[in-house]
Amino acid sequence: MRFKRIKKIANPEMSTASLPDIVFMLLFFFMVTTVIQDEKPMLEIEKPSAVQTEKIEQKDLTASLLVGMNPENRIPLIQWEERFISIEDLGELLSEKRASLPESMQGKFTTILKADKALPMEVITKIKQQLREYQLFKIQYAVETESY
Amino acid sequence: MKSTNRQSPAINAGSMADIAFLLLVFFLVTTTVTKDEGLNRILPPKSEDLGPIPQRNVLEILVNKHNQLLVEGHFTEIENLRATALEFILNQENEPHLPQKKIVTIDELGTIAISKQVISIQNDALTDYGTYVAIQDALSGAYLDARNELSQEHFNKSYSELIREKDLDKVKAIREAIPQRISEAEPNF
Numbered sequence: 001m002r003f004k005r006i007k008k009i010a011n012p013e014m015s016t017a018s019l020p021d022i023v024f025m026l027l028f029f030f031m032v033t034t035v036i037q038d039e040k041p042m043l044e045i046e047k048p049s050a051v052q053t054e055k056i057e058q059k060d061l062t063a064s065l066l067v068g069m070n071p072e073n074r075i076p077l078i079q080w081e082e083r084f085i086s087i088e089d090l091g092e093l094l095s096e097k098r099a100s101l102p103e104s105m106q107g108k109f110t111t112i113l114k115a116d117k118a119l120p121m122e123v124i125t126k127i128k129q130q131l132r133e134y135q136l137f138k139i140q141y142a143v144e145t146e147s148y
Numbered sequence: 149m150k151s152t153n154r155q156s157p158a159i160n161a162g163s164m165a166d167i168a169f170l171l172l173v174f175f176l177v178t179t180t181v182t183k184d185e186g187l188n189r190i191l192p193p194k195s196e197d198l199g200p201i202p203q204r205n206v207l208e209i210l211v212n213k214h215n216q217l218l219v220e221g222h223f224t225e226i227e228n229l230r231a232t233a234l235e236f237i238l239n240q241e242n243e244p245h246l247p248q249k250k251i252v253t254i255d256e257l258g259t260i261a262i263s264k265q266v267i268s269i270q271n272d273a274l275t276d277y278g279t280y281v282a283i284q285d286a287l288s289g290a291y292l293d294a295r296n297e298l299s300q301e302h303f304n305k306s307y308s309e310l311i312r313e314k315d316l317d318k319v320k321a322i323r324e325a326i327p328q329r330i331s332e333a334e335p336n337f
Contacts (some may be wrong), residue, residue: 030172
């Protein structure tokens with residue numbers, strides 16, 4: 001039997017023509033999944049943790065409230081749309097926001113409460129009473145999800 | 149003038165990858181994956197008068213300012229609340245200190261006995277919000293367990309599976325049989 005001599009073949013150059021396509025695909029993935037944070041948090045908040053969580057699908061039907069504590073004098077602060085508001089104004093501002101939505105969607109309006117876990121319930125209860133006064137019944141307590 | 153039909157020269161696409169990478173890196177760096185999840189609740193309307201409720205139908209949870217729990221008069225760790233609440237919601241043994249049952253007919257489920265349970269939370273003004281959320285989480289878990297159990301019994305499938313399969317009629321039936329009734333006592337501070 002005769003064997004053919006294996007010839008040394010020069011390494012063929014790999015085509016990199018499809019590299020941009022791959023990168024673009026990744027790029028589009030990130031562009032689509034990116035959620036641009038619309039508001040800058042002005043408070044440092046450590047959310048409580050929970051397991052039984054749900055997601056909100058329609059983010060435009062929500063208003064986020066950040067509730068934290070001033071570290072110096074321990075006065076509770078509420079941030080909404082890049083400014084601090086008082087509990088008394090809260091109901092009015094949020095109902096205005098709800099009124100700006102199309103009428104068929106107003107029932108789905110949800111207030112997302114992003115509050116620090118060390119806050120006393122006093123503050124949260126006051127916010128809830130205020131929301132109830134203005135018929136803003138749907139509420140979500142934002143949490144950090146625990147993984148199983 | 150002579151117009152020659154010249155072939156357009158091919159554009160070098162070699163730098164395309166560099167541009168795309170640059171954009172990609174930019175998005176990678178600026179992306180903050182925000183996981184917006186939480187516990188959904190519906191606040192009760194202002195004047196909610198349930199009328200007198202027999203003591204046995206209410207699971208009373210008291211929380212003090214040191215974040216300690218008193219469930220039906222017993223000190224309870226928050227880890228055990230889920231199991232306690234589940235036992236309360238289902239009352240499978242028909243025990244006299246657990247909720248009464250009422251016979252109802254629900255589509256999909258037929259005639260079943262459902263418990264008239266209500267869970268009541270009363271917290272102190274200085275209870276931590278974190279503890280409150282932990283309690284809410286435990287109660288949600290207990291309701292989920294109860295619903296899973298009922299669903300397994302009737303449809304041979306857990307409630308979570310029903311939701312995943314979007315079997316809305318069955319989901320509704322289960323929800324009707326075990327409604328999530330968490331009442332929050334009017335604060336006295």
